[in-house]
Each structure stands twice: as C-alpha cells, then as structure tokens.
Amino acid sequence: MMRPLGWIAVCLLGAQLVWAQTQGVGCDVAVVLKDGRSGACTELALTIAGLLEEPAVARDHWGIAVVGMNGTPIYSLNDGQLFQPASNAKLFTTAAAMALLGAKTTYQTKVLARGVFADGGKLRGDLVLVGNGDANLSGRVLPYVAPVPGQKRVAEDVGPAPLRYLEEMADQVAATGWKSIEGDVIGDDTLFPWEPYAQDWVIDDAVWGYGAPVSALSINDNQIKVTVTPGEAVGAPASVVIDPAMPSYYTLDVAVTTGAAKSGSTVQMERAPGSKVLRIYGAVGLHGQPDVEEIAIQDPAEYAATALKGMLEARGVHVTGVAKARHRVLMDTQSFSRESGLVGDAMNVSPQQRVEPADDAAFEAAASGEEKTLATHASAELLQDVVVTNKVSQNLHAELLLRQLGSARGRDGTIAQGARVVRQFLLGAGIDKDDFVFFDGSGLSGHDLVTPRATVRLLQYASGQSWFADWKSSLPVGGVDGSLEGRFTKAPLKGKVWAKTGSLGEARTLSGYVECASGRTVIFSIMVGNHLPQTSADRDVMDRIVAAIAAAN
Incomplete structure (x- = not known):
C-alpha cells in the first residue's frame, strides 16, 4: 500500500489501516492494539515518530x-x-x-599434584592448577549488592584481595606438608579449547579488560588494574602502580609525565597482540585524579600459574621448574556457520585437536604417575x-x-x-x-x-x-x-x-x-x-x- 509523504500509519483496527498526518514524518510505523484503543495508539505512534525526527x-x-x-x-x-x-x-x-x-550449578577449581611422591614432602612432577570455567576467581563480592542511594562508594582497594582464592588454595597446598616440587606449576585450561577471542572482535579491544581473552582458568576477570598518579610538580614523572602486583608478568615501558594543573589526562596504554610489554605514555595533570584503567591479561592460565608459584614459594614450598600454561588447540575444524548450526548439521563431526605445549614429555611422565588433589575451590x-x-x-x-x-x-x-x-x-x-x-x-x-x-x-x-x-x-x-x-x-x-x-x-x-x-x-x-x-x-x-x-x- 502506498502512502503520501507526511503521513504515518498509526493504527491497524480490524482490516482497516488508519493514517494520521504528521509534519515531516517519513518513516513507516505499524501499530497494533488488542483492544482497539485508537487514541492511545495514535498518541504513542505520533510521539515516537516525533522523537525520531529530531535532527540529532x-x-x-x-x-x-x-x-x-x-x-x-x-x-x-x-x-x-x-x-x-x-x-x-x-x-x-x-x-x-x-x-x-x-541456577544452582557450581564449578570447582583444583590443584593437582601429578608425579612421584617421595619422602620428606617432595614431589617429582608437576603441580597443576586446573580451571573449570569459574568466572569469579577474583575479589568480587557475591551476591551482587545494589548501591545504596546517597551512600558514598567504598574504595575498591579496601575490598577483598583480587587473588584471594589462589591464596586460599596456596594455603591448602602448604598445609599438606609438601616442601619441594621438582617440576613445573602449570595452569591448565584445557576444559575449553583455547579460543581466547571470538570472530570479529575488534583488535583494539584486546588491550582492555572488557575485551580480555577467555580461558577455562580465568583469574580476576582476566585483567589487572593500572593506576597512573601525577607527580608533585609539573614535568615530574608520574607513578604507575599495578594491581595485583606481579612484576614478573608484564614488562612496563613507561613514559608518563605530570602536566599542568587542570590539564586532565592524555595517558595512553598499548600492547601488541601476543606481547607482554605494556607501553604507557602521555601526561596526567598536576593535582588531578589518577588515571585508572583495566588492562587485559595476555594468557590468564599462565598468569594464574605464575601467581600460584610465587604464593607457594612465599609459603616455603620450593619449586624447581617454571610457571606455564597448558592449552587445548583446535585444528582443521569446519566453518563456524556449519559448526554452530547456521547451516547444515555438524553433530557427528569431531574436529582434530592438540594440546600445548606440544610433546610435553615431562607433563606426560608426571601424568603417568600418581595423582593427588591438594586444594579445591567451589564457585558461587x-x-x-x-x-x-x-x-x-x-x-x-x-x-x-x-x-x-x-x-x-x-x-x-x-x-x-x-x-x-x-x-x-x-x-x-x-x-x-x-x-x-x-x-x-x-x-x-x-x-x-x-x-x-x-x-x-x-x-x-x-x-x-x-x-x-x-x-x-x-x-x-x-x-x-x-x-x-x-x-x-x-x-x-x-x-x-x-x-x-x-x-x-x-x-x-x-x-x-x-x-x-x-x-x-x-x-x-x-x-x-x-x-x-x-x-x-x-x-x-x-x-x-x-x-x-x-x-x-
């Protein structure tokens, strides 16, 4: 059905399409009301039409x-x-x-000891932190509590520690009496294949916490907080604080100065894909508020393993090996459209896959020995x-x-x-x-x-x-x-x-x-x-x- 310019369809009553004239309306709107309230129908349609004609x-x-x-x-x-x-x-x-x-489903994160258990609290093998998809291994307080109107928000840094659940699991491991681990600390996220980013995620987002990579072993929302605070005089270097503090993970390349008072912040943060070098540069105004940003963790499973290794060593558990991640990588899969059901049927197709690090003989040898659960944490x-x-x-x-x-x-x-x-x-x-x-x-x-x-x-x-x-x-x-x-x-x-x-x-x-x-x-x-x-x-x-x-x- 054709209509003249400046008219809009506002009601459909029975089989009759009712037109109402408006000023400058060029969109088609069809409205159906079950009880035939044509006045209300016309009012709503005309109101919305007018709003959508605003120049902005x-x-x-x-x-x-x-x-x-x-x-x-x-x-x-x-x-x-x-x-x-x-x-x-x-x-x-x-x-x-x-x-x-x-609604009541929970997930359990575990710390497993795999290998040969010797006298004197020695493990000849690996300590494996196994992720099970828990999203809240963090300092977040649950259940979620709505803010109280008029009440000043509590500063984030007085809340629970971001890595508190890793600390609790490290305490559990130390309490078992193990004193030496002759192997590696491994962050295992193989429950899910290693697909850190979905198709068509914007590369610029990968730097920031909201675009953090996805891992079955996620820690602190897979992000760290970077706070840039102005110095005490114009031209003085600004200070940079990382929370959680883990200097061994990211290398910082900092060139941030203190700008003039009331000049605001021009701080920029960059990290190349796959890199652990975080470049921070620009200026932050004298006496101004600190610039606080959430930066994505490059490899959450590796980060969690690094954190756990440091916590164990702080508790007197000697680790001879390194902290690293263990991923499961999919290979030669069919197209996303077919696999996801957009076209065809993929239910009987099994994609090839491999686990990284490839040919990890030490891990396989440890896995062939005895296995003990040393620590657990249940999700909300x-x-x-x-x-x-x-x-x-x-x-x-x-x-x-x-x-x-x-x-x-x-x-x-x-x-x-x-x-x-x-x-x-x-x-x-x-x-x-x-x-x-x-x-x-x-x-x-x-x-x-x-x-x-x-x-x-x-x-x-x-x-x-x-x-x-x-x-x-x-x-x-x-x-x-x-x-x-x-x-x-x-x-x-x-x-x-x-x-x-x-x-x-x-x-x-x-x-x-x-x-x-x-x-x-x-x-x-x-x-x-x-x-x-x-x-x-x-x-x-x-x-x-x-x-x-x-x-x-």
Whole structure:
C-alpha cells in the first residue's frame, strides 16, 4: 500500500489501516492494539515518530518492538530488520544458561599434584592448577549488592584481595606438608579449547579488560588494574602502580609525565597482540585524579600459574621448574556457520585437536604417575554469576557461560558449540531461525545480528518459565543499579524499568520490561544502528521512547 509523504500509519483496527498526518514524518510505523484503543495508539505512534525526527537522531537506523506480557503486539518499527545487539546478546546467553545449566550449578577449581611422591614432602612432577570455567576467581563480592542511594562508594582497594582464592588454595597446598616440587606449576585450561577471542572482535579491544581473552582458568576477570598518579610538580614523572602486583608478568615501558594543573589526562596504554610489554605514555595533570584503567591479561592460565608459584614459594614450598600454561588447540575444524548450526548439521563431526605445549614429555611422565588433589575451590552458584553478567554487562562472564553451554549440552566447550546450543534453545522458544545470528556470548562480535521482534519474543518466552523471577532480577533496574543506575532516575520510571543495555561502536540497544502508568507491564526492545560517533543523543531519545511507552499503556 502506498502512502503520501507526511503521513504515518498509526493504527491497524480490524482490516482497516488508519493514517494520521504528521509534519515531516517519513518513516513507516505499524501499530497494533488488542483492544482497539485508537487514541492511545495514535498518541504513542505520533510521539515516537516525533522523537525520531529530531535532527540529532533522524539519520540513525531504528528498530522497535513493544508487546504485552502475553505477546500481544502493541507497537513496531522495523522490528523484523537485523541490528547489532551489542550487550543485548547477554539476554540470550544468560537465558539459555538459566534454562539449560540451572541456577544452582557450581564449578570447582583444583590443584593437582601429578608425579612421584617421595619422602620428606617432595614431589617429582608437576603441580597443576586446573580451571573449570569459574568466572569469579577474583575479589568480587557475591551476591551482587545494589548501591545504596546517597551512600558514598567504598574504595575498591579496601575490598577483598583480587587473588584471594589462589591464596586460599596456596594455603591448602602448604598445609599438606609438601616442601619441594621438582617440576613445573602449570595452569591448565584445557576444559575449553583455547579460543581466547571470538570472530570479529575488534583488535583494539584486546588491550582492555572488557575485551580480555577467555580461558577455562580465568583469574580476576582476566585483567589487572593500572593506576597512573601525577607527580608533585609539573614535568615530574608520574607513578604507575599495578594491581595485583606481579612484576614478573608484564614488562612496563613507561613514559608518563605530570602536566599542568587542570590539564586532565592524555595517558595512553598499548600492547601488541601476543606481547607482554605494556607501553604507557602521555601526561596526567598536576593535582588531578589518577588515571585508572583495566588492562587485559595476555594468557590468564599462565598468569594464574605464575601467581600460584610465587604464593607457594612465599609459603616455603620450593619449586624447581617454571610457571606455564597448558592449552587445548583446535585444528582443521569446519566453518563456524556449519559448526554452530547456521547451516547444515555438524553433530557427528569431531574436529582434530592438540594440546600445548606440544610433546610435553615431562607433563606426560608426571601424568603417568600418581595423582593427588591438594586444594579445591567451589564457585558461587550460577545465578549469582548471571546477576553480575547482566547487571554490570560483564563480557568475559557471558563468554564463559557460552562455553559452559557447549561443554554441558553440546559436543565440546567451543564457541561454535555454545552458539549451537543457544541457537537450538532459541528455536525451541519459538524465535524465527532467520531473526538472529550469534558468533559469541557477550555481543562484542560485529557479526552478531538480531531483530527487535526476536528479542521481545525471548523476553516474553522467559516470562512463562520457572526461572523467570530469578532471571528478571538479574537485569539492571532503572535509577537503581547496574548499567541503568544513572538512567530513569526520576518518577514515574525509577525502579519501574528492568532492561539490558548495549553499546558497540555506533550501535546501541535497550530491551526489557517496563511497568506502565496503568500498572501493566509490557515488553520492549529498542535498537539503533549507525548513530553518529561520540554522541549520546540516541540514548536520550531511547529513554524518552520508554517513557512514552509507559505513559501510553
């Protein structure tokens, strides 16, 4: 059906399409209301149309879907078009984890002694720290606690030590009485194949904590905190502090000076792929706040082994060998599209694989001897991790959940098998097979695509599941906590929006639930593509659209 310029479709009542004239509206909007409330329908459509015509966002690509809790359509705009979901991908990953892994699932990290056990507390063999995909071997306090309004935040450095669980396991090893290890300390992350980065992760992200490599042996979110503090005079060198302090891991190349007062920070941090040299340069203003950054750990399993070796030596356990990682590398696999189920059937295909270090005769000899468990640590329950993953949008944790899904419900803990398990879960939830493509679990991949209607379908499907209340509670709450703490901070929406945020390059998303003026809760998904760089205008309009949805329903 053709329409004249300056008109917009605002209601579908029975078989009749009703047009309303607007000023300068050039987009197609179709709205369906189950009870024929044409006034409210027109109001919502016209309000959104007006918002999207604002000059700061008029060239952005918008997709919106709004439905009732029973799935009844309320409003749609480009809801069948594909958008980059950014961190809205975590909705799909965590929902699948809750449904298929279970809220109470835990994972156990172990320290194993492998080799020949001699008198006098001697081990002729290796000490192996075996990762099992625990995302919270860190100083994070669990369960997640929302900030108290008006209360000053406690400084991070007075909380639990980042490596506290490694320290506890080192204490357990020392308590066994072993005094000498004539072998290596090995960080073993072979539970999952060594696929540290998903397809189309941006290389620039690999430096930072939010783009940290993924490992079955993850430690402190696979990141270290770097604090650059100005000196006492202009031109003086700035100080650099690493936390956790482990000088033997990264080599620092520092050239940071103290700039003029109120000059801010121009500090830059760089690390070449595969390198352990961290270059820090620039300036930080006199008397200014320190520049604090989270930097990714190059090889988490190796880092964990290095840390554990140092802890054991500090406790009087002599180690003759070195700290190193043991990875499982996939070789000659088929394409991701086939392996993940996008095309064909890969269920009976077994990819070749090898373990690194290759031809590790010493490890094999140790493994052929006796094995004893010297220390263990049990993770928090999966639900607690899902809460963290969604509240603060933790990329690494979403990626670990994806691999756990592949390991538990697929053939292996690969990215592709995890994506396959999620895909089958979503198809079972009634989502169209062409409405989503996931290449990772966090949304960092630029290949990820999803439609707004697929997202509201997931949210509606979840509402009827036994795990829904727990999962919904993991979403950020407007004006209260997580990534929505600073949005929807005033009545009537404060505490009435439960939604997942997302931001990746020039894409932005917000999807979840809103309690409306009538007391009715509705489901929404708002996605934006190709907004102008360095702007938040689309985010502001997005929030005003949520307010319009709440007011109209």
